[in-house]
Amino acid sequence: MLIAPSMLCADFSCLGEEARALEQAGADWLHWDVMDGHFVPNLTHGPLPVKALREHSDMFFNAHLMISHPVQYVDGFIEAGADLICAHIEAEDDVTEFLERVRGADRQSGIAISPDTPLDDLRSLLPMLDLVLVMSVFPGFAGQSFIEGSIERVAEVRALCEAEGWGAMHVQIDGGVSDQNAGALAAAGADVFVSGSWFFKHSGGYAGAVAALRACEA
Numbered sequence: 001m002l003i004a005p006s007m008l009c010a011d012f013s014c015l016g017e018e019a020r021a022l023e024q025a026g027a028d029w030l031h032w033d034v035m036d037g038h039f040v041p042n043l044t045h046g047p048l049p050v051k052a053l054r055e056h057s058d059m060f061f062n063a064h065l066m067i068s069h070p071v072q073y074v075d076g077f078i079e080a081g082a083d084l085i086c087a088h089i090e091a092e093d094d095v096t097e098f099l100e101r102v103r104g105a106d107r108q109s110g111i112a113i114s115p116d117t118p119l120d121d122l123r124s125l126l127p128m129l130d131l132v133l134v135m136s137v138f139p140g141f142a143g144q145s146f147i148e149g150s151i152e153r154v155a156e157v158r159a160l161c162e163a164e165g166w167g168a169m170h171v172q173i174d175g176g177v178s179d180q181n182a183g184a185l186a187a188a189g190a191d192v193f194v195s196g197s198w199f200f201k202h203s204g205g206y207a208g209a210v211a212a213l214r215a216c217e218a
Contacts, residue, residue, distance in 0.1 A: 146176030158189025
């Protein structure tokens, strides 16, 4: 299990301190939710805070681009130091071109898929991917409720990857993730867990949230 707290729910006034606290608590990745106000009705991080924090953290940075034109902006996140860059299969740009740009820069590549998008759309892209991000909410805002059926969808994505010969693919889950569903998601085949509101508001602090999620892996 790789735990990737969403920086969307961190304290923006002290991101450096937040990153150090998350690393000390045992988190594995930092997840950057990037929104453009067009693909989704919200505005969040661009490459500048990613670049600023990169100078102060050696953690693995996972940029999730919820934007209409990822090809137009991918170079900014490459230069900012993101280790894995993920765009939505539903984006207006050619996702194949996006993936080629990411992999050409020697970064890991991912594709996110919204809850109502057919999984068959993934099949031809699997050879170009390091990660498939299964959205268990509709992208745009933190704090949404976990969509019923997302566990089965994770299982379907994992089965598709294995059937196509990509059994080592990372399957990431994002949206309403907590200790109430992490065990079932892990059993279904998810191995990278993004958590925002639940994680940052956990009564046991960041270390307590990490421990609660890791207990679900048993």
